[in-house]
Amino acid sequence: MIRPPLPRWLAVPAVMAAVFLAVPLLAMLVRVPWDRLPALLAAPASMDALWLSLRTCTLSALLALALGLPLALLLSRARGRWATVVRTLATMPMVLPPVVAGLALLVALGRRSPLGAWLEASGIGLAFTTAAVVVAQTFVAMPYLVVSVEGALRSARDDFEVAAATLGAGPTTILRRVSLPLVAPAIASGTALAFARALGEFGATLTFAGSLQGTTRTLPLEIYLQRELDTDTAIALSVVLMALAALLVAATARWGRGAQAWA
Amino acid sequence: MTARLAAALAGVALLAGCASGSPGPELVVFAAASLNQAFTQLGAQFEAAHPGARVRFSFEGSTTLVDQLSAGAAADVLATADESSMDRASSAGLVSGTARAFASNTLTLIVPAGNPAHVTGLDSSLDDALLVVCAESVPCGAATKRLAATLGVTLRPASEESKVTDVRTKVESGQADAGIVYVTDARAAQGVDAIAIAGAERVRNVYLIGVPATAGQPALGAEFIELVGSSSGRAVLDAAGFGSG
């Protein structure tokens, strides 16, 4: 079927938008010292930052999944005022400036806070640890997963679950064999999105966890430091981040489309 | 239709306001983060002495300021926290004329009020404490490194910040047990105790000030520098804890 075409003048703002987004990224690619790239990336500080980022982001994504998925499931069925309150709270880290998120974490879990003091006394102090990085990343990344998965769950057909129940499947079986498999693409896409957000996390990490090579200086923090010291290294590391981001975005788009498969 | 027209007119007015600026001349000062309190006071003095003029500050790490200048930012005054940053700016042709020294700073140890970790100095009392310092790439951090080498101590910081003010806030909030900052930061900090470092005077950061090549108001910038070097400027700097230049 042929659809009536879109007005032609739309091309103007659309191309402007594409150019606006593409030019800074392309400019980076042009500026990259490609011949020195391997050497720059092999520097101990660079490798430490990269490895730290990958480790913490993987942990954060998994943590976001382990905690965010049950929340998304419950929110998708909940109605009433409490549900709205919880959903607002769960979504807020998404719209907060990261440094505000870091400040909030500091106020809640800092060494002087009741919670933080208790943690420290119990021997699991978070100050300046890699664990703090994971906490900061999970805090800002989990909402992306929750929103993504809850959306898919809400728009999923409910007749499959009714059928499963009449066939004798209890709630856990229905979850395991019907509900979750049907939103698997959305779960994958949400996790990739959370990973991507954790990867780019800067403000909250800097404020809450600090910056130390190998412990808390993730890739974005290393880039921040290097941009004053050695711009070439900063750009080289930025390109690595951009490549990872591109991969994740592609994965998210592909799985996100699959999320509509059973609708 | 009327609402949209009103909104459009408001938008144009706003833009026009941005473009034309305030009535009098505006002085843009790029200064190292540690000069925050002192220069803000001097800025007020300057505005009082030059009615109609306004002073705008950008307090950042010295290396950041030099980077911004080399990227084309326009400033009328540049004040760095060490010589190497100013040297970098000069050799890149970013500063007109010669910069001159106007203050110096030494390092000290600060701890949260009450000294919860019972730190006594750059010694073994730091072994179990959470110490925060500046990163090497900023003048404060370079000085810290030099001091540690001069005194023959090995520091094991828990975090290396990009701005000395970040070190200060982490100690103020109690998140860190100790921090190495400038004496001036220790004075300006609230809720901290300062512990003098024996031998700290052996490493001094010299502060330099000059007029950038990109200055829009070079004459006004030079007047500000005059104020900094004057006796009232000296008084403000002394009160903040800066040594002589």
Place this chain on the structure above:
Amino acid sequence: MIAPRIAVPDGARTAVGVHAAVATRGVELAIDVPPGTVTAVVGPNGSGKTTLLHLVAGLVAPSAGTVRIDDATVAGGSVHVPIHRRRVALLTQRPSLFPHLDVLANVMFGPLAGGASRAAARARALTELDAVGCGAFVDRRPVQLSGGQAQRVAIARALATDPKVILLDEPLAGLDVAVGAEVRHTLAARLRGRTALLVTHEPLDIWTIADRVAVLDAGRLEAEGPAQELLTRPTTGFLARLSGTNLLAGRADGADALELAPGFLLRGLPDPDSPLTPDAPALASVAPAAISLHRAEPGGSPRNVLPATVVSVEPRGQVVRVHLDLCGHSVSADLTPQSVAELGLAPGLPVRAAIKATQVRLYGR
């Protein structure tokens, strides 16, 4: 299609009793379903048919009263047995086959959920699929099946769990005529002898599949009884309007006639999907407009000329509906007011009814 001998112990013995109300839906029912029978549930839209099924399945809780399956109260008071413990199968217009599993895995789902071993579940699934004629589709994904195939697989999937009660909510509504006929036959074969409730608007469903009929209106039970009787001697206006046509039941005589009474045959066209079995029960449907009345023996082509007596005359605007006793069967004929006047029709008057055989549809069971 031969119904296989699969043991259906519970399904043949389970009785259902719904004596409950659902205030929010305006429903208050008292209905008992005898074990091993298929009860068709009919009624206008909004009469509570789906609510009845939901009460039995556990998809809605009664605001008053109880729902009993055999001797156990599954709903009412403080009791509400959850859906997955009731062993009640539900089939709707949508087959709802799990899209991420193939046909075999779909049918195995129930037995596996009930704790059967993979081997046992697989064997059961294959048997059920063969019984509905879908044995060749085991590897296919639901998206690859046609509407009729999917619905049949859904039937197999439901029966694989040995449900005590089977509930069907207009299962043929989404299918076209030919496919619907196939699935109707599958249902008839597989439901025979089981306790089931079938919501439908289609008289053919009632005739082919159901043993009893329950008529609902405005959330209440209006009438209940054996299917054949309620179809041919409608006791409620709804039943009479259900098909909009005359339905006559009798025994098949040959392949193209229905014996209305000894010596009186109604000839017609047999429905290709429901062929007549000689001497077995059969149903004939004739539209009121297809019956013409005469005072004397008419000539001409009509194969069917039968004696009848006028019971009542009912003016209905542009037509007059004449209710007749035709060889012991109640039928209605539509005539113009002029014809009625010319014939001088009045209650008790004997007449001859002429019906073209081409306008009589015959259905075997």
